[in-house]
Amino acid sequence: MIESPPALFEALVQAAPPGDATLLFDTACVIGGGIAGLLAARVLSDRARRVVVIEPDDLSGTAGPRPGVPQGLQVHTLLPGGQQWLERWVPGLTKEAQERGASLVPGQGTTFLDGVPQALDAEGHHLLAIGRPLLESLIRDRVVSRPGVTVLRGRAIGLRYDGDAVDGVRYTSRSAGDQGDNGARVLDVDFVVDAMGRSSRLSSWLGDSGYDQPRLERLGISINYATALFERSVELADLERPGALALFTPGHSRHGVSTAAVQPIEGMRWIAMLMGYGDSRPGRTVAEFRAACAALPPVFAEAVAGDVVGGVETYHQADNRRRHFADADHLPARLVAVGDAVASFNPIYGQGMSSAALHASCLAAYLGGAPDLDAVAREFYRTQQVVVDAAWAVSAGGDGARLDAQNGTDVPQGVRERRRAMDQIAAATLVDGELAHAFNDVSYMLRHPAVLADPELLARAVAANERAA
Template identity: 40%
Template sequence: MKHAIVLGGSFGGLLAARVLSDHADDVVVIDTDDLSTNGRGPGAPHRDQLHALLAMGHLQLERWFPGITEETVAAGALLGQGSQVQFHVDGVRKVDLPEARMLSATRPFLEGHLRRRVMELPNVRFLHGRASGLLDDGRRITGVPITTAHPAPEQTHTADLTLDADLVVDAMGRSSRLGRWLQENGWDAPPVDRMRVDLGYATASFTRGDELPGTVIAHATPGPASNYQPRLSEPGALAAVEDNRWSVVLAGYTDYRPGSDPAQFLARMRRCVAPLRTVADTCAMVGEVRTYHFRESARREFTRLTRFPGGLVALGDSIASVNPIYGQGLTLAALQASSLAVHLKTGAHPHAPAWDYFRRARTVVGAAWDMATTADLAQPHVTGPYPRGYRLTRWAGDQLITASIHNAQVNSAFMDVLHMNAHPRTLTRPSLLLSAALTRPPR
């Protein structure tokens, strides 16, 4: 490849650029945000919400950016291990796992370090601007028209140009315009699967001292005992992040979505598990409460198309965006970037339709989609579609979640799936289901 273009300079776009730097002479990352402001523009309104980097996502980051853990920890991030990573179900703390390992930092902080690494690559450059469509020759995408923004001392002016491309990566996120662009050029848009979840969540920062010396991450969720409703404990999480802060997120569905009022936010924290109550009672809130409304999970099924232009792939939320309460988004983007790397390493020509890549990405997305949407169906306002065998799947899931609170073997297997280290089908092993069925709470 001579020229590759990445549309979007957020988490997924940065990973795509890193992958493409091994295969293209010139990689251009185009982003609507001015990256000199650390990417804090309107392009990703949920960027300041607390994000989880699951274990598999952490592993992929180390693969593409060796030493990123040590680098970010030295700059203020924390690495939670063993009992420092705590999960609660229905207000009860689950058995600790010695192998637990999670990097704890805010998304802007993490993206800032990845962006610096990518900017240091000699064949990658960044352009502040907006793509306005795709150019093709009837067989493949040949380029992208761009409107660039150049800050001037007293004004901002724009200039139009066209960039040639052997491969274009759509990493524009949930707001991707790829479907419309394809239709404008005579191609079909990929069909979209949707599930309305109507989730709201809110994040606030607090000063961090020595009030929770053994905690880096604490996560609380409703479970089978409360029928997955916030009756026994408020759903939420906290993470020790850079700048000696706690980042706290609270979540709720439909009319129970958290608002931006600080007093209400603190009141909900005090109905949550002990670590969040401690922070609410002893730490000062810093800044405002930021809210975000996630209406629906969606995935674009590229593999269901019968024709598709060469020189084009999609990655991250441009392919699928699932309920963020499960923390899969960043890890899905990392796994799709690695899928793109495998696709290119097979010798696939960038001008040919990337069917092999989309099949690989669909395997990753399918596992996350099935797990998230099956869990979402436990909410009474989520009306489907229900997959075949849902009642049996729901019963088995309830047994596993309940047993994972006290049974380390079951919890380890369950967390491997939650962290995307293992496929959900591993939870159907008869020995694991038997162990879950025989588990009883300690007296």
């Protein structure tokens, strides 16, 4: 067994489908048909005769976002970590996405910090720029085409237990075009995955049944997104700069913009996003949007120069959240949770979809390890905690530093030292391509954040910053 969190994290990123999977279940159920649920269903399809995905939204169309994904019209980027995992488990997905108009955007030279471009990362990673509805539909089509995988349109309302193990999911069914529920039913199951997202009701169900409710941790962020689509007249191959991410440290925001992104996506469109914290709500109208983009690197003004498609879509998120399943003492067997139901982060870091992929990798590792299915899935939760800790260190770590600086909080000496080290490395990415590569590997969820604690890496960053001063 791999004990080191960095080594375990990297093994999960590299996980591939089993060559000779042992059938463990007759019926497995996934509650939630979003990306986290679909990837869990893909893993379960190797281990169960039948996999039923229960989802309240109508999944028959692909044109627009689902009601259950309020952020569905915002920018979504599949980081290299998630893309590599998906390509192994759903082969050909990237090629099909490109055929449908999505863009495989090189990460080199697309990131700006306080207006200064990051040094070129020689590794040449690419990011898949694609609308969330299209990506979800492509994954869903591949997963549902696997033998035994079906989607049941309905709403899960609780669990049934046999002793201390889950053996059924209570749900109300809904047929196409039906506006109401068609009565409560029970699906007999051998294993359940909660993929209900940020608003998951699993904790309440567990508490109502006498089990522990995993501790909910919140870190307030109060972010405001504004996203708009613009017509694009230039093909991806002919773009001088195929997308950009602009990050601003506290005190350097422009027009209230703390983060901005532009990407070329399907339909010959640019998708552009502006984000502000607290009272900053940049770009609420098209005119405000274009004015804010004019103060950013030139690619932003170029992207929003075309005709707007629709209007400006806004989204607010109050906090980062994580539910500490690994610390709960009394949980039922044959039950796990994945995706935003476990942890959801500040979306500016782009970790959501890739985290969902790695949670599915945790599930594959757990099921492939000859687990005692009649005991609590503690090995799964411990493995998953490595992924959650890694993502939390990046997003909540950055948000915590910003909030502490804003509030004048007196932070412990050890935390101050870690933050100073991270600031040195982030600044050095502007002048040192090797440091940019190391930093991007962590940002792209290819490597564990612990690799940035290497003393030699920090010394190199300090030296680079001194030379650039």
